Amino acid sequence: MRDTDTRPSGAPAEAPMVGDHLAMDLLNTQARSDGQVVDYWHTGDDVLRWLERHHVAPPAKRPRVAAQDLLTQGKQLRTVVHDLIAARKAGHDVDVERLNAYLQGYQTSPHLERDDAGNVTLARRAHGDAIASLLGPVAEATAQLLIDGDFSLVKQCEHPDCILWFYDRTKAHKRRWCSMAQCGNRYKAAQFRKRSSSSSRPAKADK
Numbered sequence: 001m002r003d004t005d006t007r008p009s010g011a012p013a014e015a016p017m018v019g020d021h022l023a024m025d026l027l028n029t030q031a032r033s034d035g036q037v038v039d040y041w042h043t044g045d046d047v048l049r050w051l052e053r054h055h056v057a058p059p060a061k062r063p064r065v066a067a068q069d070l071l072t073q074g075k076q077l078r079t080v081v082h083d084l085i086a087a088r089k090a091g092h093d094v095d096v097e098r099l100n101a102y103l104q105g106y107q108t109s110p111h112l113e114r115d116d117a118g119n120v121t122l123a124r125r126a127h128g129d130a131i132a133s134l135l136g137p138v139a140e141a142t143a144q145l146l147i148d149g150d151f152s153l154v155k156q157c158e159h160p161d162c163i164l165w166f167y168d169r170t171k172a173h174k175r176r177w178c179s180m181a182q183c184g185n186r187y188k189a190a191q192f193r194k195r196s197s198s199s200s201r202p203a204k205a206d207k
Helices: 023-028 044-053 069-088 099-104 132-148 181-198
Strands: 032-034 034-039 105-116 120-127 155-156 164-166
Touching: 023 069, 023 132, 023 164, 032 155, 044 069, 044 105, 044 132, 069 099, 069 155, 099 132, 120 132
Parallel strands: none
Antiparallel strands: 032 034, 105 120, 155 164
């Protein structure tokens, strides 16, 4: 997928959260609007806000990182994840070495802490490089998807003007759209207009 610095009018300010999986939502930081590819990551702050929205980075404890380095490495990880998921979805062998570089930089240790209710929980505390610690959970979620994910449920929206991905967790596994309220309704409206146009054409006279 290519990047663009132009956000068409009407495009959401934030990347959609419709993927039902962290790796899918990573891919969805690129979308398409009015025929143009929209990249929601233009700065390191964009990446950090996305991580906060997905509860990967706590908003109250923003780490000190070089913004440009976070943006560069975040986009590189997105490319790696896209290539892996697309290859795995197509039934091809996947080259995991690029993802391993992110996993190996994500160093953690077990840590007991209390949740909001005061209960003791086992969490993992990241150590080492700040950027590797931020992007590591995304890389780990992708690795887990490659290991035990059902790739028949990894899908792209069926609307021809949409490129968003999602993991189909519906009971019948028949989800077709990134969002029924958006692409599903757009498709239904287009089909209705097509049927209405066909029915309004005058019938040809018999010879």
